[in-house]
Each structure stands twice: as C-alpha cells, then as structure tokens.
Amino acid sequence: MDLRIRAMTPDDCEAVAAVRIDGWRWAYAGLMPRAYLDALSVEADAARRRGRLADGDGTVVNVVAERDGAVVGWACFGPCRDEDAPPGAEELYALYVRPDNVSTGVGRALMDTWLERATAGGRSPLLLWVLEENDRARRFYEKAGFTPDGAREPFEAGGVDVPEVRYARTLTRAG
Template identity: 65%
Template sequence: MRARIRPMTENDIEAVSTVRVRGWQFAYAGLMPQPHLDAMSVAEDAARRREFFGRGRGVNLVAELDGRVVGWASFGPCRDEDSGPGDGELYALYVHPDQLSTGTGRALMERVLEEAPRLGHSALRLWVLEENARARRFYERAGFAPDGVEEPYEVDGTPVPEVRYARRLAPEAS
C-alpha cells in the first residue's frame, strides 16, 4: 500500500518530530558523533517544529500510512547566498526507518517536484552529508546532481561536510 501525501497540520508535529529524530538516528549513525544522536529528543524537536510551523515558512508535507505519519518533507525559498530568482530548496525529507525502501520517500519527492513549480520554483537545491551514500543515491535517482558547492559542517567538534545538489524543474503546465 502506498502512503498518502498531504499537507502537514499542527496536529502532525509530534509525529513529524518522531520521524525526523528517528530518521537522523538511523541515517547518520557512524556519520555523526553517536552521543549527539543519542541525545536527540522528540519533545525538543517538536517544540522547534511548532515554532517553525507557526511562522508558516515553506511547504510541509507528510506521508501517512494507515493513519500514521511515516514521512515528512519540507521545501521553500532557497536560503543560499548565491541563489537566484526561482531557486527553491528542499529543506528536509525523512521517512521513518521502518519505511525505508517502501516507496514512501519517493512518493514524498514526487509530490515536492510537482508542487515546487506551482510555487514559482524553477530549480531546487538541497544539502546532504558528503558521506551519506544512501541519501545521495536517492537524490540522484530523483534527478539531482552535485553542483560543486561544499559546506563545512561540524557536530560536537566532528567534521561532517555537506555537498549541495541541484535540479532544474519543469515549468508548471498551464
């Protein structure tokens, strides 16, 4: 059964935080300091999500399966200093670890790629950890490619560099 993709509501915040924290703990194991991952809190993340959600910045989508939120994606205007008109950014795309390789992430990505041009984005960028091979393969299958920009990122004194990926988008059909 394929997950249903819908706009996120305030009632989804706790579930989205669970997806995000469990997603980080799974995807970044061995890439970030384990004490940092172990210390992540769903309650603290939910408090931050509430603050962001209240600002109405960007678009937040959830993947729901049998009434349970199992994935989350967020996108909006690109935050990079070198961005131009029409550049959007995929801020986040996570699925619960028990939903990996089920098509849930792909369904979220398809919806993002449909919605972004409707909001005036002609391109999307995203940042991914350089060593996160699984995520990089996922984004490459979705048509993204590294654009040569890298960013130093540090977690608890450990370098975890990021690379930027980009993809042109088809204009919205009239």
C-alpha cells in the same frame, strides 16, 4: 496500505519530530557521533516544529506521508536560503522517512510532491544539501535527477566535521 501525502498540521509535530530524530539516528549512524545522535530530543524538536508552523508565513511547505493513519515520512521545502541561489530557486530543507519505511516508496512520494509543486509554481532550480558521506541519500537524490553542483559547506555535529554538498536540478514546465 495506502500512502497519503497531506499538509502537516500542528497535531503532527510530535510524530514528525519522531520521524526526523529516528531518521537521523538511522541514516547518520557512523557519520555523526553516537552521543550527538542520542542527545537529540523528540520533545524539543516537536516544540520547534510547533513554533515554526505557528510563525510561518506560508512560504515554507511541510507535508507528511501517512500510511494507515500513522505519519511515516515528512518533507519541508521553500525558498532557497543560499546567498548564491538565483531568483526562483527552491530548497528542500528536509526529507525523512521512518527507518522501517525506507525503500517502500514513501521518500519517492514525498520527492514527487515537491517536484510537482515546484513545477506548477514555476520554481527552478531546485537545491538541497546532503551529508557528503551519506551515500544512500546521495543515490536517492541522483535517481530523482539531482546532481552535485560543486558547492560544499561545513557542518559540525558533536565536535566532528561532517561536511555537506549541494545538489541541484533544473525543472522545465513539464518537470
């Protein structure tokens, strides 16, 4: 059951979309309306992923976690999109793990990959957004050295406000 982290390819788009949608439905159950989560489409998400990979300029990095030939996790990161971010800031746009692989080290391996690449590239601070009420994800990010930085923004899902909070971590050359 070796875990391998590798660059995402266009052939992974369907599997990554399934990881993301299943991850949303599992992690956000009770935080977002069930109808909103049920309406998410793997096919539409996979098409968006293919388009983003094809149109990408290399600044956004997509990696997958693969176990026994199956994609079990995905992370995406790149330049921070926040207007108030300092130069050199990088953002984790997404990190999802198949629900049956939560707490097996997949998320940690994806996080470690991001931290290693950001450290090697001299990127800092690292920022990410998480649903304010997503306690499990917040604990995960806090264990990885991230702390809330006070920024908060609205996010609307199916007519319900589910605010996000920003987490930050400063890296040194040693990580």
